[in-house]
Amino acid sequence: MTIKKLDFEEAAKNGVGKNSIFDPDLPAPEKKDEPPPIGYLRMFRYTTGSDKILIFVGSLAIIVMSAIQPLNNLLFGDLTQSIIEYVKMRAMSNDTVITDHASEKLLDGVRDYVFKMCAIGTLTIILGYISIEAFSYTAMKQIFRIRSLYTKKVLNQDISWYDQHQTGDFASKMSDDLSKLEDGMGDKIPLFVSMQVTFCASLILAFTKGWELTLVCLSSLPMSLICVGVMAILSTKLSKKESDAYGFAGAIAEEVLGTIRTVLAFGGESKEMERYDSNLIHAKKNNIFRNALVGIGFGLLWFVIYLSYALAFWYGVGLIIDEKDSPNPTYTAGNMITIFFSVMGASMSFGFASTFIEVFSKAKASGGKIFSVIDTTPIINASKNKGTRPSAMKGHIQFKNVKFQYPTREEVPVLNDLNFEITAGQTVALVGSSGCGKSTCIQMLQRFYDPISGEVIIDGHKLKDLDLAWYRQNIAVVGQEPVLFGTTIEENIRYGNMEASTEDIITATKKANAYNFINELPNGLNTIVGERGAQLSGGQKQRIAIARALVRNPALLLLDEATSALDNESESKVQEALDMASRERTTVIVAHRLSTIRNADKIIVISEGKVVEEGTHEYLMSLNGEYFKLVTNQVVDRDLDEFENEENKQHVFRKLKSKVSVISGDDNKFSDAADEEDKMGTVSFLQIVKMNRPEWLQITIACIGSVISGFAFPIFAILTGDLVGILSGTDDVVMRSETNRICIYFLAAGIIVGFSTMTNIYFFTFAGESLTLRLRSQLFKAMLRQEIGWYDRKENGVGALCAKLSGEAALVQGATGQRLGTIINSMATLSLSIGLAVYYSWRLGLVTMLFMPFMLLAIFMESRLMRRDETANLEAVKASMKVAIEAISNVRTVASLGAEDLFHEKFTRELTLQQKKNLRNSHIRSIVYGIARGITFFAFATAMFYGGYLIIDGTPYDDIIKVSNALIMGTVSIANALAFSPDLRKGINAANSALQLLNRVPNIVDAPDAHEKKWKEGTIEYSNVNFSYPTRPSVPVLKNLNLTIFDGKTVALVGSSGCGKSTIVQLIERFYDPNSGVISVDKENIMDMKMSSLRSHLGIVSQEPNLFDRTIGENIAYGDNSRDVSKEEIIEAAKKANIHNFVSSLPLGYDTRLGEKGTQLSGGQKQRVAIARALIRNPKVLLLDEATSALDTESEKVVQEALDKAKEGRTCITIAHRLTTIQDADLICVIDKGKLAELGTHQELMKGKGLYHQLYSLQGH
Structure with a gap:
């Protein structure tokens, strides 16, 4: 019977890899229900009094700022009415006095418009700064508290809680989930509130100007609400499934990276990559499905909005014609423009606010997981300081x-x-x-x-x-x-x-x-x-x-x-x-x-x-x-x-x-090879796009969709200008005919925008998720490809590497995927808007474009500041996560030392260093944001000020309207791009860090002409081998070592701790390469062999057995990853290692899960499973590093006999402190300070009365 490959659905159901390998129908451990997403306000449960004041001030600022935004529509409508009246008056009269008076009246209206627009712009800069600063500041402080409290709570959970949770999942939660939570609590809030307040204020203004036309314009609202509501519900559910899958993948990564020597020794890299990838694929499918639904929803949303535009224009022109002869008409051209642009602004605010639903949904789902841990009260709690404290402890x-x-x-x-x-x-x-x-x-x-x-x-x-x-x-x-x-x-x-x-x-x-x-x-x-x-x-x-x-x-x-x-x-x-x-x-x-x-x-x-x-x-x-x-x-x-x-x-x-x-x-002074950072130039945006090359077709389709969506807005401006031009006419039949034509164009634009929106969201999501999956997979693969010396470097701890996997890969998508679609859409809108502005009135277009450099400078400055802060923050999070993961991974030791608070303080210190810098720098970004938002009002004011004079000089007023509307669309697109520029910069920084690892060439790789080794005799020879560890090159470990281990012989390495015994074993595994000298098998340098082939002939049992959170059967079968191992072979290996009887006594037998690091077994049981794992691959060379040190007296003799039998017909290298276990070795080598000091059989060395005799005498023999 062969081992069955695990189906991912079962793995996700029972926990990653938790299936029975022999009978998938056997009951798996019960999986606890995941916590539901939290209510949004619960995310702010850790706000202090000062935080609440800042949030109140920030909320008030953003509400006021957003409430005055629709005044632009009112002012523009009034100005439009003044222009139309001026055009009609000039057309009806040739009297110079009348036309001069009309011109002066128009200029007065223009000046009033400019003054009020500049006032709104100034308030926008000030209030924008206050709102972003307040929310960013409080978000950073709250995330600091949550991150700190979460770590403290995890460290203080009782051990039984850890038995039922994967510590590897915490790396994902502490980086990915907390990052999503921060997104939902930071500057996205004022942006969202701004859009909602603008939505309400615009509608109030529209109803004030004309309720009947406003209701017609709002005919799309019910359908819009349905689309948004359905998207929110589905997005939340699917985000949770995605987060679960990534959490499982994170647990696998931590387990594998924490036992990397075992994984490499048994050739488990491919199996672990496959196991890791299976979870990534599931997460990708969930995310793509979620965003496909979002794409459909947004496509329908925009179609319905454009449909309502067509209906509103058609109905509005009819109202104007009907009231044309009324002395006090409710519906004038100016009022219709005010109503229409107010409702349009409300709809756009509502639509763009929907883009934050995904952010908030993910934040709520992540918050549910984070707060469920924070709210868990441990049954056995060392932090309560409750209970009896006797004056002294005696120890009875x-x-x-x-x-x-x-x-x-x-x-x-x-x-x-x-x-x-x-x-x-x-x-x-x-x-x-x-x-x-x-x-x-x-x-x-x-x-x-x-x-x-x-x-x-x-x-x-x-x-x-x-x-x-x-x-x-x-x-x-x-x-x-x-x-x-x-x-x-x-x-x-x-x-x-x-x-x-x-x-x-x-x-x-x-x-x-x-x-x-x-x-x-x-x-x-x-x-x-x-x-x-x-x-x-x-x-x-x-x-x-x-x-x-x-x-x-x-x-x-x-x-x-x-x-x-x-x-x-x-x-x-x-x-x-x-x-x-x-x-x-x-x-x-x-x-x-x-x-x-x-x-x-x-x-x-x-x-x-x-x-x-x-x-x-x-x-x-x-x-x-x-x-x-x-x-x-x-x-x-x-x-x-x-x-x-x-x-x-x-x-x-x-x-x-x-x-x-x-x-x-001096661990801070490594060699050039070990200490040097893997440096490379800064990654460009184009390089990130190239990372998506396999999805070029999807990206091409998505880019076309984004460009079409972007073109739709300037075309909308042209149609609006044409419509305003119609309103100055006097022929009702012509006005009706032209209105019908323009409304048909609106319907066509709605179909095109809806379809292109759906297309670009789906395909950009597909490309982004594919990149995220591929990047995570490639990063994990790159880590498994590195030599052991790379893992020895202090910056490559398990916690830091897990943070890189879960954090950086996700951030790169901020520079691609849907964010890229938004940027392309905005750039297309801006480009065509500028082109149309220059075409219809090049003088006005050029004047208005003078403001573009200032807007681009603001964007550049914010991106630059974000890059600097994000890079520093990433390093701080990595440093703090390294502390947290190290403590959580060894929680039993931490708990027994009562050091939970010490590690928590150490974790908090690492966070505090960057927190202070972030708090100081946040106000600069807030100022830049305010300027970027407010400068658009100054641009409008300038455009209309100059446009007024151009109209008086004879430029068609509808061309001025077209230019103004085009520039409105262009500046709105810049604002949208600006909202996501931090995500773009985060993605570029993350890609830069990821590519450093992906492009790193390991120091130990197969030679170009390396080949599969077919062992003949299997004689191993160390010739003049010198070696020092890469992290301390000045300290020699082996010095001119010369040692020959003949085929089929048992050779024991003895000596004091640190003499180099284990190093000799690590060199034959090619965990490291000698600084000089040669290690050969059958006279052939092992560096000329493929490492996979070399290691396949070696079976190792280490002093500290590393077992995986899998079943006993899977752990034993891990000894040979080149094939499917039968159940009979596993049982036979277990019998040889004297573990079969114990395993058979368990209710689930070989399907019993061992827990993380094999915590469900005693030390002796773990060691025997490790021995069985080594025996199952039938190695040519058996490497035993204190293989029986953890066995009890009852088992040791039987296992030793099994090992003695296993040695027959193969070479065996034994490292032993207990010399009674190696007396029968064919050759005993005494290693002293990296050199071969003595050589011989037990009897020969005892007669020599040298170092071996002294060591042996110490044991009472």
Whole structure:
């Protein structure tokens, strides 16, 4: 039976990749309902008193500014009436006195118009600045609070909440969703309010001038409301689905990028890209469907509007003709122009306001997700500061009838009526097979979970009644897989106790045997350890974690395999330090290596969630029970007497030099290759358009549609001018005939505009979404293509890369897609308007065009300011997200340290730096906005002032009207383009950043003539290999290493932490390339082989197993991504790794999901799954980096036998600290400071009494 490819619909239903791989019909984990979109006003729930005042002032300013905009129509109508009267009077009289009087009257009307228009323009500049500044300022402050509060709430959720949520989804929410929320709260609001107020004010003016004609003009309103309403409902629903799909994709990206070494080692790049792309495709389909509906809606909207224009003109001319002989006519040419342009302005405002529906819909959908987290109250809350705070904690522990099962696996009992007691000051060890409940006890002592029934009691108090923050301050944990943060060694240790002095930290490092290697670093305690401590070896990380626990001086010390990652030399010293530290406090130890806990005051043996034995080592051994079996299984290679005899090893320590890994602490001074930014020139708009080249046909159609839509407005101005020209006539029949002709033209224009609008919205959306999908996909692919050294760079943390994927790709669409359509439409309108203005009256056109440079300068300045602010803001968000994602990804460590507030403060500091700059710079952009809006009134005033004189000089007045109307359309188009210019600049900045990555050539790639390698013998040879890590090139790790590993042989690499053992393995995987020297297989340089081919022959089991949030079966099958792996093969590999029985006992068996990072399994269970994963690919070379370090005594012997059997017929490179596991190796290589110090079999090296003999003696052999 082969593994089935997952259908996306099922994946979306159950969570990404959550299907059963063997039987898709098996029940998947229940998916929680997504929160509904919030009400719009709820987005402003975090406004302060000062914010409300600013919003009130900004609202008042935008209302006043928008309310006076329709006065332009009133003034223009009155001026038009004056012009018509002047033309009629001049036509009817040849008397010079009368014509001079009429000319003077006309000029008086023109001057009055100019004065009032300039006053409106001045108010528009002032009020526009106030409104935009007020809303931008308050939006930035509110988003700052929301971003900060959201992060704080996420960090303070209980662990069971994390078990049911994907931490990878938070990267998407913190960038994409918060960005959409900010869009819906910022300067889009005053723009929207402006359009709505203009809509209302225009209608009031129109009704005042003539209610009958106004109602006819408004005949399109009901249909318009229906179109807009339907679009809003559908847009909100589909936006939510789109956001969900992108959230799933973000979770995949974080998981993959966080385990990149595992993905590359097992050739999982293509599978992960396919999994990532499947979610993107679903998001694209939703968005295209949504915008297709929007396009249809807008097409119908504009058709109905033009239909109403035709009807209004036809009806209006009829009213004028009917009242022509009335002494006080209601409907004059001027009134009709005022009514018509007011209703037209109202309709356009209503239509353009609809473009913001999408923005607000997305904001509400994103707000629903953000606020649902903020409103979630954790069941176990460390931030409440509630509960009992005793004066001191002694550390007396009781488990009384404790029952427990994990929330995500309620059908599997873990603890079953567990009872035991630990007296204060005792050192107690919990032992038992993997999955028996040992680590669960540790987690319950940290109060990550509460019992289903029963009680955990501390010093006579129920644990759930104690103040949780206080309690966690009094405990310290050292886990099996040490978690360090991407900061200095000193700060990592200080997380254990923020009040610790430097002297306290130094003392803790000495106790943890970390002082010597830290002291060797150029920057000592100030050395940056890299993300997750990537710059340190496993042993070094573990010692820093121990120092972090010791500096806390806890009343209760929890040790979960605390020395598992230490080398022989360090382990004894650290164990001695831990033994000494344990005398002063209660210590609970979870251990597989029973030699480390034989001196415990009490040993508790747990099996199937119950205590089966407890007592001292001697007592339990005398029972010949479960503990005796565990011990005897662990001393296969030694006599029992040797196991119980404590040897004096101090003389060995004196003889053995301290071995340390010397790394550069100056992480700010990398080599040219590692430190240089991937620089390239600024991306142009044309380059972004070229990115859409595959959609050239759709873009071409959309551009034609946008151009036609743009041409329709200037043509509308011509038709309006012709209509006004008709009104000065005296022949009613001619007026009717000409009106009918013009109305037919309006209907034709409505059909053309409606169809072209629908076309450009759909096709531009299609092109934009295709680009977004392709860019996200290509960015993810480019990241997977980079060498490991690129990931080591501090700016390429998982959080920053996830932000790039979710944020930048979406922003690029702001420079393409529908925004591009708006720009083309506006430019077409502007171009034809200018052309027509020059054609009909070149003198007036040229005079009016003098204002264009000022308008373009305003647009340029706003774009430039936006570019500067957006670039800085993007960097600040990346920096803050890196902090947040690092903390959220390691939330168990953060919670146990009680460091939630510390990371939140660190996150807030990063945000605050840019927040202050943004608040200072926002007023400049607001001034530019006000000028850009107000300058149009000065342009109109100038046009009509000069136009008045031209009319008197004999220029046809309808030509002046055409020029004026054309310029109105042109300036409106500029305003529309201006509204979206920030989105354009954001897109250009994002594209610039994205193209830097897409164009980056990895330092490690296949050679042009690289080929598939067919291994013959598989002999591996390191010849004069020198190597230093790219981030610290001045520090050599391997020095002229010469080593030959013959085909079929087992070679063990031993030595102190940081000596270069793991580096040797990473070089054969080509995670890095040597600085000099050659690594060859069968005498052929591995750099001449394809990396995929090379890695396909290698199977690796690392010290810290990286498992994926998939089923157990999928995780095992991940070992061979080149084919479909059958269920039988998976089961066989699981049997070899001694995990089959455990998996079969689970209700869902191999379809059981492991949770993020395999959190649903114990350390030993995870390691065995990782071993099965390596075995399933039947590798030519097996790479074992402490492959059995996490196994319990019951499993270790069986797994070791399986590994010994798996070694047969293949080459095996083993890295080991526990030398008993490699005694039978064909060759043992002792690595010391990057060189091969000793070489031989176990017996040969013991006889030589050199470094190996000393290391072996340290383990009590």
